[in-house]
Amino acid sequence: MSHPAEVFGPRDRTSSPVVRHKRRTGFGLQAVISQTGRHSTETGVGLQAEIERLPRRAWKPALYLVELLSILVAMKSTSMPHVGLFIPCYIDQIYPRVGQATLELLERNGCETSYPLDQKCCGQPMANTGCTEIAEPFAKHFLNVFEPFDYVVCPSGSCVAMVRQHYHDLVHDDPRYAAIRGKTYELCEFLHDVLGIREMPGKFPYRVGLHQSCHGLRELRLGKSSELVGPAENKAATLLQSLEGVSLTELKRPDECCGFGGTFAVAEEAVSCMMGRDRIQDHLDAGTEVLTAGDMSCLMHLWGLIARDRRPIRVMHVAEILAGYQPE
Numbered sequence: 001m002s003h004p005a006e007v008f009g010p011r012d013r014t015s016s017p018v019v020r021h022k023r024r025t026g027f028g029l030q031a032v033i034s035q036t037g038r039h040s041t042e043t044g045v046g047l048q049a050e051i052e053r054l055p056r057r058a059w060k061p062a063l064y065l066v067e068l069l070s071i072l073v074a075m076k077s078t079s080m081p082h083v084g085l086f087i088p089c090y091i092d093q094i095y096p097r098v099g100q101a102t103l104e105l106l107e108r109n110g111c112e113t114s115y116p117l118d119q120k121c122c123g124q125p126m127a128n129t130g131c132t133e134i135a136e137p138f139a140k141h142f143l144n145v146f147e148p149f150d151y152v153v154c155p156s157g158s159c160v161a162m163v164r165q166h167y168h169d170l171v172h173d174d175p176r177y178a179a180i181r182g183k184t185y186e187l188c189e190f191l192h193d194v195l196g197i198r199e200m201p202g203k204f205p206y207r208v209g210l211h212q213s214c215h216g217l218r219e220l221r222l223g224k225s226s227e228l229v230g231p232a233e234n235k236a237a238t239l240l241q242s243l244e245g246v247s248l249t250e251l252k253r254p255d256e257c258c259g260f261g262g263t264f265a266v267a268e269e270a271v272s273c274m275m276g277r278d279r280i281q282d283h284l285d286a287g288t289e290v291l292t293a294g295d296m297s298c299l300m301h302l303w304g305l306i307a308r309d310r311r312p313i314r315v316m317h318v319a320e321i322l323a324g325y326q327p328e
Helices: 004-008 017-025 029-043 047-051 056-079 089-093 096-108 124-128 132-146 157-166 177-182 187-194 214-219 235-241 269-286 296-309 318-322
Strands: 082-085 112-114 151-154 184-186 207-211 290-293 314-317
Touching: 082 096, 089 096, 089 296, 096 112, 096 187, 096 318, 124 132, 124 157, 132 177, 151 157, 151 187, 157 177, 157 184, 157 214, 177 184, 184 187, 187 235, 187 318, 207 235, 207 269, 207 296, 235 318, 269 296, 290 296, 290 318, 296 314, 314 318
Parallel strands: 082 112, 082 151, 151 184, 207 290, 290 314
Antiparallel strands: none
């Protein structure tokens, strides 16, 4: 095969097919690779056949690009993890766009991602109310479904905390649990700790208030609790701050509970709503335009109060912001 210089002429990075693709779509070679593999898998027709439909004069550059992509696809298949996408019940049933954004983020960053159709609830609502016998089958089913994957990623700190911190009481001495516990991650935690991402592409020109959900903060340590001494590190904040135009608001009580607490919001409705309104007022005082968090359950609670009280704050899951979505 001819050398690239013979095919494309003098090397011009601004006119390559990949750069033109990036300008047109906003994504670079990673997206081209992903689409190449998906096209071949879903249709059974490789790009070689597609190229034969082109005018003969276009064959050389197209064939060179395909050969390059085939090498990169092979590298991707051997070096990038196979992720099992675990979607919480309320995201599946009420906020599916958060699940879509999570999938886009994982695939955009090179992960082969699968959504097992037979996944069920993690069992947290039952376990939190003391119904451990009912929760046990859900925990065991989780192990059955997600054991084959390299990693399990979920856009919810509370569901991940349930698996990592509380399944030992439900699956007991199941030998698979230690491995699954060690490879189950919250979304921002996975992007930050496993993939090593510190900067995200995109713009989000808004004042963003980050709500730190209790499970993610206290059980997964996705950020620093205010009572601890040390640098104020937060994995979601690191990723959000890398977006062009974003400004994170400073709260008076940055790690205070929103008051949701699952069935607590039903059993103690008055206290739950008072706690939620306190959090919203903190964000209003700080000038928050968009309220975000890693847990849609907390946001669901706050969103309901914001809508009922007609407060001028929009609500988005952190996955939606990082995936490039804009407030509606």
